[in-house]
Every structure is written in C-alpha cells, then in structure tokens.
Amino acid sequence: MDNMIEIRWHGRGGQGAKTASLLLADAAFNTGKYIQGFPEYGPERMGAPITAYNRISTSPIRIHSNIYEPDFVVVVDDSLLESVNVTSGLKQTGAIIINTTKDANLLKPLLKDYKGKVYAIDARKVSEEALGKYFPNTPMLAAIVKVSKIMTEEEFLNDMKGSFKHKFAKKPEVIEGNMKALELAMQAIIEIQ
Amino acid sequence: MGIRERLSGNEASAIAMKQINPDVVAAFPITPSTEIPQYFSSFVSNGKVDTEFVAVESEHSAMSACIGAEAAGSRAMTATSSNGLAYMWEMVHIASSSRLPIVMPLVNRAISGPLNIHNDHSDAMGIRDAGWIMLFSENNQEAYDNLIMAHRIAEHKDVMLPLTVCQDGFITSHSIENIELIEDEKVKEFVGQYHPEHYLLNSKEPIAVGPMDLQAYLFEHKYAEHQAMKNAKKVILEVAKEFEKMTGRSYGLFEEYKLDDCDVAIVCMNSTAGTTKVVVDELREKGIKAGLLKLRVFRPFPQEEIAKALSKVKAVAVLDKAESLSSCGGPLFTEVTSAMYVNNLNVPTAGYIYGIGGRDTTTKDISSVYEDLLEVVKTGKINNPYRYLGVKGVKNNGI
Numbered sequence: 138m139d140n141m142i143e144i145r146w147h148g149r150g151g152q153g154a155k156t157a158s159l160l161l162a163d164a165a166f167n168t169g170k171y172i173q174g175f176p177e178y179g180p181e182r183m184g185a186p187i188t189a190y191n192r193i194s195t196s197p198i199r200i201h202s203n204i205y206e207p208d209f210v211v212v213v214d215d216s217l218l219e220s221v222n223v224t225s226g227l228k229q230t231g232a233i234i235i236n237t238t239k240d241a242n243l244l245k246p247l248l249k250d251y252k253g254k255v256y257a258i259d260a261r262k263v264s265e266e267a268l269g270k271y272f273p274n275t276p277m278l279a280a281i282v283k284v285s286k287i288m289t290e291e292e293f294l295n296d297m298k299g300s301f302k303h304k305f306a307k308k309p310e311v312i313e314g315n316m317k318a319l320e321l322a323m324q325a326i327i328e329i330q
Numbered sequence: 331m332g333i334r335e336r337l338s339g340n341e342a343s344a345i346a347m348k349q350i351n352p353d354v355v356a357a358f359p360i361t362p363s364t365e366i367p368q369y370f371s372s373f374v375s376n377g378k379v380d381t382e383f384v385a386v387e388s389e390h391s392a393m394s395a396c397i398g399a400e401a402a403g404s405r406a407m408t409a410t411s412s413n414g415l416a417y418m419w420e421m422v423h424i425a426s427s428s429r430l431p432i433v434m435p436l437v438n439r440a441i442s443g444p445l446n447i448h449n450d451h452s453d454a455m456g457i458r459d460a461g462w463i464m465l466f467s468e469n470n471q472e473a474y475d476n477l478i479m480a481h482r483i484a485e486h487k488d489v490m491l492p493l494t495v496c497q498d499g500f501i502t503s504h505s506i507e508n509i510e511l512i513e514d515e516k517v518k519e520f521v522g523q524y525h526p527e528h529y530l531l532n533s534k535e536p537i538a539v540g541p542m543d544l545q546a547y548l549f550e551h552k553y554a555e556h557q558a559m560k561n562a563k564k565v566i567l568e569v570a571k572e573f574e575k576m577t578g579r580s581y582g583l584f585e586e587y588k589l590d591d592c593d594v595a596i597v598c599m600n601s602t603a604g605t606t607k608v609v610v611d612e613l614r615e616k617g618i619k620a621g622l623l624k625l626r627v628f629r630p631f632p633q634e635e636i637a638k639a640l641s642k643v644k645a646v647a648v649l650d651k652a653e654s655l656s657s658c659g660g661p662l663f664t665e666v667t668s669a670m671y672v673n674n675l676n677v678p679t680a681g682y683i684y685g686i687g688g689r690d691t692t693t694k695d696i697s698s699v700y701e702d703l704l705e706v707v708k709t710g711k712i713n714n715p716y717r718y719l720g721v722k723g724v725k726n727n728g729i
Contacts, residue, residue, distance in 0.1 A: 175505035199604035
C-alpha cells in the first residue's frame, strides 16, 4: 500500500470541495494513475460541512471505505477548524493545507498540536485576483498538487487546461481566470510548520 | 484493448445502456440511481441512441411500461433503488412470471424506514424470491461488464427471465474510478438483436400475456420458471466465456480470491469484496491463510458450487448487508449454510449483519471477522453464529 496516496477534503457545501476532488482524480488519471474520487454524502445544503476523498495509486485500487488515516488533508474553509477534527488520523509524515489568513500561533491549538507539516494559502485573495470572485476550490486544487507532488506542476497545468476547456465549454471566458488561479496558488502557498 | 476511462458506477451503467441501445427505457428518478436515467435521457436527447425514453410518474409505472414494451416484442430497461424497487414490487413479479427479459440496474440503498439514502442490500433482498436473475458487482467495471452480458443471459431461449445488476449505492455508484470500456461496435455485436419467439405485435401468432392462471396451471408455470432459473446458471457461464474472449476479463458464478488453500474465508457481495481482498493480502503477508468467496450470481443461487468451494475451509463468515429480521441471520448466511447442509458439508460458519444504512465497512472491521474465525478454528466452537459487525453498543461483534 506504500504507493497509494490518500487525501481527505473538508469544505462547506457550495465551495466546490467535491468538484476539486473529482478534478484532482481526473488530473491524476490523465498521468496514468489509478484513482478514486468520492464524496461522503449527507444532507446536501449550502454551508454544511462536507467531506470528499481521493485515493491515487500506481496499482489498481480495491478498497472501498472512507479514509481514516490520510496522507494529506485539505481544508477549504478555516471556520471548520473549530467544529471538525480535521487532523483526525492524519499521518505525521503527511501534511495539512488550509485556506486561511490566520497565523501559525492561532492555528496550532486548532490543529490539536499536529506535528506534521502545515501549509497555508489565502485562497480568497488568489481567487479574487484571478477570477474576480471567491471560488476557493481551484486554488486549493493547485495547492494539494504542489504539496503532495502527485504530478509535476507542468503536467498538472497542461492537464487542467484541457479539463477546464471541457468543463467550461459553455463559458470559455472563465478558463483563463481559472488557469491564472492555479498558477497564482502555486506561488501563494506558504509552509508555516 | 479497450478504452481506458474514469467513470462513476452510475456513469458506467448509463454508458453500458447507451452501447446496448435498448428499444425502450422507462424510469423514475430515485437516489442513488437517479444519474443512470438522467445520463441516459441526455443520450436520447443528443441522438446517441434511438431509444424511446418514457418519463413515467412512478416506479410502478416504470416497470409496467417495461412489461408492456417487452411483451410487445422490444428490448426494455429501467433503473432504480430502494423504495423505487419496493414501489414496483408487484410488477417485478409480473415481469418474471410473464417471462419478459427486462434488464434493470439496481443501485443498492437501504429500504425505508426510517428514511436513509445510503447503501445496504435490503432493497435487493426484497426481490430475492421474485424470479429475477440477480448479479452483484464489486465496482464500476463489474457493474458495466454485468450489464453488457445481461441481455445475452436474460433473453436466452432457455432462460427468458428478467435480470438485475446490483452495485453499492454511493460507494461505487458515485465514486469515480478507473474502468476499461469496450468499443461500441464490439458491444453491439456481442449483445446482438433481440428476436423474441412470442410477442404481442406478431399478427401471425395472436397470444395473451398475463391472463388468469388458476389451479390448473399456475403450478406448472412456476415449475417452468424454476427450470429457467436452473438453466440460467449454464447460460451465465457460457456468456461469461464469450465475454472473456472479447475483453480478457473473466467472470464466474463467484470469484475465489486466495480461497483454494485458505483456513478462514469470508463470503460477501459487492464493494465489500474489494476491501476484503486488501485484508486477505495483509493477512497472507503475516502467514495467515485467509480467503474470500465473492458471490456474483445470487439468483440462481449456486449452492453446489459454493459448498464445493468452501469444502476445505476450516471456518467461514458470511456477511449480509441486509437484516432480514428473522432473528437468526441474514439471507446470504441462511442460503450458504443451507447449501452446506444439503451438500453434507459441516464447516463452522457464522453470519454477520453489517453495513446497514451505509455504515462504513473498513479494513479493521473485516480484520476483526478474520480474527473471530481464527478463534473458531482454535476452539472448534461457534458460540453464537448470529453476529453483528460495526453496530454501536454491541461489543465483540455480538459473539
């Protein structure tokens, strides 16, 4: 199982965490990997906490359960840090990536003294600069690719261009902004622990 | 070589239906199967298929429309889940007793109540006595492959029974995974045209479908259904052999995973089998001889083959994702143990009810079952065969 990477996404309904997990699965698939991308469905409503998952592997994936000991955790909304145990089971050798402007001292107690790596990104700033609107999932997608090194940044950006063309076939005007959000996010991510 | 893709189980099922291009699809949406008719209706709108899509007002009508279409002589499909299946239950029996080979993806979800949208097999087990062939699928690939094989089995002249392809709601229906699709032309050739022997629109042979059938002949007709179900076993294997020639993917009545030399075995169906394979491999690395029997064909029930496959095992656990509330085990457990008794096989066997209402089943859960079995091997005793895996408030798997 050493060659399998497991990722858990925490977001709020409407922020696109599920879409981001599916886009990540897509991108990894396109680099020849075996993938799983699945959300944990609950009562679906805007703002409710949601969880989504990714498994990415070089060999076929047979396990069908939720992920309890992820290698990486992505937190799309930092208000969840107070209500959801986002570091639950997170491997110490892994990392957590949080969309936040909070500094390390504020984050530490919220992360239950997690000893692994902690990355922060101001996805709002990135998104508003690139898209003029707040869609946190695109920057967070770039962030997890950069931190997890599932694929090279170049492979990822090339692949996403194709995915966005397909996904936004009916509104091509947003493709450039989304690509810019990915590129800016790669630069904006900071390691705070 | 096929086409490398990534699809959810629902997408895969809809694409199989697109490639099959049936004459009629009648469906009503219900979570988690909704996407199947949803995707399929877009294929209809975009001219990818020439199917007559009937947007009915209920599942009862969906099955009724399929019955009408099949009786007329065409190929009809629907898809449903949970209470949708419960609502069509009456017509489910009419379909099989009228010997109409309707094919239906069934995305397994708990039957209400209380209301639950998540996976278990209580919906499927509600039609286990309804005369339908029932195939179960571990993942999106198997859901797709089983559908491609479905019509060849159901429409075979020695069978002529409806068929349902089960997969686990959300767990596989909504999970994007790798899949290998078959080229459209190959599927078209494999599935072939449907030429029913008897059908309503044949003006040269006027027939009645579904007339009154009282003491004089209903029994004989049920016996004929029984014969058809028996015949299905052979046909399922023949079709699987041809399918393997086309795709390289091999299917039987069940899959034996490291079963031939194992001491402790789990019998289960659908997505849990994948999780169990992971545990089997982990245990094998520790020198524990664990194995798995993943049942694919639940109807007809391959009793003789199952008993033979389990004959050298020292202890068996049968996992049921349905609580039949008999107070003594789930449906798969009672059928497996019955198969053992009839075939003079006396292997200690325990049943575990698990995963009800979408309760997640982890590798730890599965490991605990193998640990229980190792204990049975050690002591030679099963103190309580009616066990529960993963239910809150019940310690030690209810032993």
